[in-house]
Amino acid sequence: MSVVLKLTNVRKYFPTTKSFSQRKKEYVKAVEDVSFIIREGETVGLVGESGCGKTTVGRIILRLIAPTAGQVSFRDQDLFALRKEELRKTRKKMGVVFQDPYSSLNPRMSIQEIVAEPLKIHTNLKGLELQERVVELLKQVGLKEDCLRRYPHEFSGGQRQRIAIARALVLNPAFLVLDEPTSALDVSVQAQVLNLIIELQKELNLTYLFISHDLIVVEYIADRIMVMYLGRIVEIGSTDKIFNHPIHPYTKALISVIPIPDICQQRKEIFLEGDVPSPVNVPSGCSFHTRCPEAKEEVCKREIPILKDLGQEHYVACHLAKVES
Amino acid sequence: MLLEIKELETHFFTYEGVVKALNKLDLTIYKGETLGLVGETGCGKSVTALSILRLVPAPPGKIVGGKVFFEGENLLEKEEKEMRKIRGSKISMIFQNPTSSLNPVFTVGNQVTTVTRTHQKGSKREAQKKATEMFELVRLPDPERTLWKYPHELSGGMQQRIMIAMALSCEPSLLIADEPTTALDVTIQAQVLNLIKRLKEETKTSILLITHNLGIVAKMCDRVVVMYAGEVVEEASLNKIFEAPKHPYTMGLLGAIPKLNQKEKLEVIKGSVCSLIDPPQGCRFYPRCSSFTEICQKEKPARVKIEEDHFVSCHLYNF
Numbered sequence: 001m002s003v004v005l006k007l008t009n010v011r012k013y014f015p016t017t018k019s020f021s022q023r024k025k026e027y028v029k030a031v032e033d034v035s036f037i038i039r040e041g042e043t044v045g046l047v048g049e050s051g052c053g054k055t056t057v058g059r060i061i062l063r064l065i066a067p068t069a070g071q072v073s074f075r076d077q078d079l080f081a082l083r084k085e086e087l088r089k090t091r092k093k094m095g096v097v098f099q100d101p102y103s104s105l106n107p108r109m110s111i112q113e114i115v116a117e118p119l120k121i122h123t124n125l126k127g128l129e130l131q132e133r134v135v136e137l138l139k140q141v142g143l144k145e146d147c148l149r150r151y152p153h154e155f156s157g158g159q160r161q162r163i164a165i166a167r168a169l170v171l172n173p174a175f176l177v178l179d180e181p182t183s184a185l186d187v188s189v190q191a192q193v194l195n196l197i198i199e200l201q202k203e204l205n206l207t208y209l210f211i212s213h214d215l216i217v218v219e220y221i222a223d224r225i226m227v228m229y230l231g232r233i234v235e236i237g238s239t240d241k242i243f244n245h246p247i248h249p250y251t252k253a254l255i256s257v258i259p260i261p262d263i264c265q266q267r268k269e270i271f272l273e274g275d276v277p278s279p280v281n282v283p284s285g286c287s288f289h290t291r292c293p294e295a296k297e298e299v300c301k302r303e304i305p306i307l308k309d310l311g312q313e314h315y316v317a318c319h320l321a322k323v324e325s
Numbered sequence: 326m327l328l329e330i331k332e333l334e335t336h337f338f339t340y341e342g343v344v345k346a347l348n349k350l351d352l353t354i355y356k357g358e359t360l361g362l363v364g365e366t367g368c369g370k371s372v373t374a375l376s377i378l379r380l381v382p383a384p385p386g387k388i389v390g391g392k393v394f395f396e397g398e399n400l401l402e403k404e405e406k407e408m409r410k411i412r413g414s415k416i417s418m419i420f421q422n423p424t425s426s427l428n429p430v431f432t433v434g435n436q437v438t439t440v441t442r443t444h445q446k447g448s449k450r451e452a453q454k455k456a457t458e459m460f461e462l463v464r465l466p467d468p469e470r471t472l473w474k475y476p477h478e479l480s481g482g483m484q485q486r487i488m489i490a491m492a493l494s495c496e497p498s499l500l501i502a503d504e505p506t507t508a509l510d511v512t513i514q515a516q517v518l519n520l521i522k523r524l525k526e527e528t529k530t531s532i533l534l535i536t537h538n539l540g541i542v543a544k545m546c547d548r549v550v551v552m553y554a555g556e557v558v559e560e561a562s563l564n565k566i567f568e569a570p571k572h573p574y575t576m577g578l579l580g581a582i583p584k585l586n587q588k589e590k591l592e593v594i595k596g597s598v599c600s601l602i603d604p605p606q607g608c609r610f611y612p613r614c615s616s617f618t619e620i621c622q623k624e625k626p627a628r629v630k631i632e633e634d635h636f637v638s639c640h641l642y643n644f
C-alpha cells in the first residue's frame with residue numbers, strides 16, 4: 001500500500017510565558033524528533049498520557065500549526081513547501097474530528113450551514129446541488145433530513161459528533177485525523193460512533209490517524225499503534241505486538257494497568273512510580289529513565305535511545321531493546 | 326448491612342420542569358464491601374451520593390421521599406447538626422475533580438488537620454503527626470514537606486491522594502468515591518486505584534465506588550448496582566453482572582464496550598437516554614429496549630429477586 005503521510009524528525013517547541021525576570025527563554029518541548037508513516041487505508045492509533053503531544057502532532061499534520069523543525073509530506077508533497085493553489089488542493093484531502101462535540105460546532109449556525117461551509121469555501125457548488133450533497137452526507141452519518149434547519153444545541157453529544165463527522169467528510173477527503181472522537185461520549189453512544197467510523201472507512205476507503213488515551217478503544221479500532229511519552233514516540237508496532245508483545249518498558253507498564261472490562265483476565269500490573277516530568281525540563285538521556293523499572297544502565301541517563309527497527313514493522317526506542325537476527 | 330436506601334426520591338425543581346433524578350431507588354451496602362454504582366451520564370449516580378450525605382443543592386433540589394438507613398438510623402430524619410458530625414467522620418466522600426475540592430489559599434497540611442480536628446480531639450501537634458502518617462499511608466513522597474505545599478504545587482494524582490488521605494483520616498465506615506480517577510491518566514489512575522484497594526483491605530471500610538468505567542468495576546468491586554435514568558435496573562455480585570447479566574440495559578452496556586481481541590462489530594443500544602422531566606410511562610428503558618413487550622410501555626416493572634443476591638427490574642423476569 002502506498003504511503004499517504006510521512007513525518008520526518010518533526011519537532012514542536014512552544015515558548016513558555018514564564019516570569020519576565022528569567023533571562024533564559026524556556027520551551028515546552030511538546031513534540032521531539034517524531035518520524036512515522038501512514039499507509040493508505042490504515043487506521044493508526046496514537047496513544048499516550050495527557051500532555052505527551054498527541055494533539056500537537058495532529059495539528060501539525062493538518063497544518064494548523066507549523067513545526068519548529070522537520071518535514072511533513074502528504075502523498076509525497078512537502079506540506080510546508082506547497083504553493084497556495086496546490087495547498088488548497090491537498091488540504092481538501094484531509095479532514096479532522098475533535099473530541100468536544102460541544103465546542104467544535106458553531107452554535108449560531110444551522111446544521112445545513114455547518115456542513116455546507118467547507119463546500120462554499122472550496123467548491124463552486126450552489127443551491128440545490130449544495131443542498132443535495134449536504135443531505136447525502138447527513139444520511140451517510142445516520143441523521144435525517146429534518147436536521148438541516150436545526151441548531152447544535154438541539155442535538156445530543158453523539159448526534160453532534162455525527163454532524164462533526166459529516167462536516168469532516170464533505171470535501172471527500174482521503175485522510176482523517178480523529179482526535180479523541182468518542183472521549184466525551186457515553187459508552188452506548190460511543191459504540192454507535194465507532195461503528196460509524198469503521199463503516200465509513202470501508203465505504204470511502206479512508207485512512208485514519210486515531211488519537212486517544214482509551215487504549216481499549218484503540219486496540220479495537222487500530223491496525224497499528226504508536227506510543228508517545230513526553231513528546232517522543234517510544235514504540236510503534238501492530239496492535240498485536242503492542243498489546244501482546246510490548247518491548248518498551250513504558251508500553252509494558254501502560255498496557256499492564258488498563259482496567260479491562262472482563263473478570264477472567266487478571267494480569268500482573270506494573271506500577272510506575274511518580275508522575276510524568278514536565279515537558280519544559282525533560283530528563284536527560286532516555287526521558288523515561290526517571291520512572292523506568294528496568295533502567296539500570298548508565299547509558300539510559302546519558303544517551304537518547306533512537307527508534308530501532310526490530311523487524312516486522314516493530315520499532316522501539318529503548319537501549320535494552322535487542323534486534324533479533 | 327451498613328447502609329440501606331429505600332424508595333429514595335430526589336427531584337430538582339427547575340424552570341423547564343421537575344427533574345425526577347431519583348425514582349424510588351433501592352440500594353444496600355454491606356459492611357466491608359466495595360459496591361460499584363454504574364450507569365451513563367445523568368442517570369443519577371452523583372445525586373445518589375449527595376442524597377446519602379444530604380448535600381443535594383437546595384433549591385432546586387429536594388429529597389421528596391424515601392429512607393436512608395445508616396447503621397440502623399434514618400439519616401433523612403436527622404438534625405443538620407448531627408449530619409455535620411456524620412459527614413467526614415462516619416461517611417466521607419472523594420470527588421472527581423481534586424483541584425476544585427481543595428482550597429487553593431491554604432496549604433494541604435492545614436486542610437487535612439482542619440478536617441481531623443473538627444472530628445477528633447487532640448492538639449495541633451497531634452493532628453499534624455496524624456496528617457503526616459496519612460500522607461505516608463497514601464504514599465505521598467516526602468510527607469512532611471508536602472504538608473506545607475499549596476494545591477497548585479501538586480500534580481492531579483498527588484492532589485487526589487491528599488483527598489483520599491483527608492477522606493480516610495477519620496476512619497469512616499463508608500467512603501463514597503465519585504469517579505475518583507476519571508481526571509487522571511491511566512498510570513496514575515492505576516496507582517490511585519491500587520491505593521484505594523489496599524486501604525480498604527487494611528481498614529475494612531465499605532466503599533461506594535461511582536464510575537462509568539466497567540474496567541474499573543471489574544478490577545475493584547465485589548457487587549454492582551446498575552442505574553438507568555434515575556432507577557436501579559439490576560443489582561448483583563460482580564461475577565453475575567459480567568457473566569450472567571439479566572437486564573437488557575446491562576447486557577447492552579456490556580456489548581457496547583470493546584473487549585480485548587474483539588473482532589465483531591460492537592453492539593449498539595439505539596437512541597439516547599430519556600428525559601427525566603417527562604420520562605416514559607412504564608419501564609424507563611423501553612424506548613431503547615430490543616425485547617420490550619406491550620406491558621413495558623404501561624407498567625413500571627417491579628424489582629424481582631431472581632437468585633440469592635441478584636435483583637432485576639424488568640418485565641421479562643416478572644412471572
Ligand SMILES: Nc1ncnc2c1ncn2[C@@H]1O[C@H](COP(=O)(O)OP(=O)(O)OP(=O)(O)O)[C@@H](O)[C@H]1O
Pocket residue numbers: 014015028029030048049050051052053054055056057213279
Ligand atoms: N499553543 C500552545 N502553547 C504552549 N504550550 C502548548 C500549546 N499547545 C500544547 N502545548 C503543550 O504541549 C504539550 C503537548 O500538548 P498536547 O495537547 O499535544 O498533548 P496531548 O497528548 O494531546 O494531551 P491530551 O491527552 O491531554 O489531549 C503539553 O505540555 C501542552 O501544555
Ligand SMILES: Nc1ncnc2c1ncn2[C@@H]1O[C@H](COP(=O)(O)OP(=O)(O)OP(=O)(O)O)[C@@H](O)[C@H]1O
Pocket residue numbers: 337339344346364365366367368369370371372373382385386537601
Ligand atoms: N443542580 C441541579 N439542577 C438541576 N438538575 C440537576 C442538578 N443536579 C443534577 N441534576 C439532574 O439530575 C440528573 C442526575 O444527575 P447526576 O449528576 O446524578 O448524574 P450522574 O449519573 O452522576 O452523571 P455523570 O456520569 O455525568 O456524573 C441529571 O439529569 C441532572 O441533569
Ligand code: SF4
Pocket residue numbers: 248249250286287288289290292293294295296300305317318319320
Ligand atoms: S532506555 Fe532505559 S530508561 Fe528508557 S525505557 Fe529503555 S530501559 Fe527504560
Ligand SMILES: [Mg+2]
Pocket residue numbers: 054055056
Ligand atoms: Mg489532546
Ligand SMILES: [Mg+2]
Pocket residue numbers: 370371372503
Ligand atoms: Mg456524576
